[in-house]
Amino acid sequence: MEHMNPRGDDLATPEEFAAWLKRQLEQRGYDLRPRGGGQTKFATDSGIGAGTVSRMLRGQSATETRVLQTLAQSLQLPLSEVLVAAGVLNRVELENVRHPAPRTNPLTPEQAADELGITDPQSRRLFISMTETLRQQRAENGEGRIAEN
Known part of the structure; x- marks a missing residue:
């Protein structure tokens, strides 16, 4: 029971x-x-x-x-x-x-910060800014390629 x-x-x-x-x-x-x-x-x-x-x-x-x-x-x-x-x-x-269900939508930087437990406002802003910069570089270099230094 x-x-x-x-x-x-x-x-x-x-x-x-x-x-x-x-x-x-x-x-x-x-x-x-x-x-x-x-x-x-x-x-x-x-x-x-x-x-x-x-x-x-x-x-x-x-x-x-x-x-x-x-x-x-x-x-x-x-x-x-x-x-x-x-x-x-x-x-x-x-x-x-x-066996978690696959995500249908990618995480937003804010959701990623939440899931990682980043709560300090300054750390969150830095994390979100860095994530958005990396996404932009990836888009500029082609969807599947990683930005080259």
């Missing part, structure tokens, strides 16, 4: 993540029965706090990305698989990250 988050994406629930994690640990030989010691052993082996492991297995914890990264390393799984199992990403979002 998956639930809908505020954006309307199907995401795994904490209970589903708990069931997934339990299967992963049991497949690796951790005894998760009461007094089996598996939770404590996994916490020690992975470096994840025992309380965090316990909460994840009970479906009570919204885990942090760094914990999920440690979990992925400990289970020797791709981080992407753990993020989907934990409900951080859904499979559609994961595929969009892996």
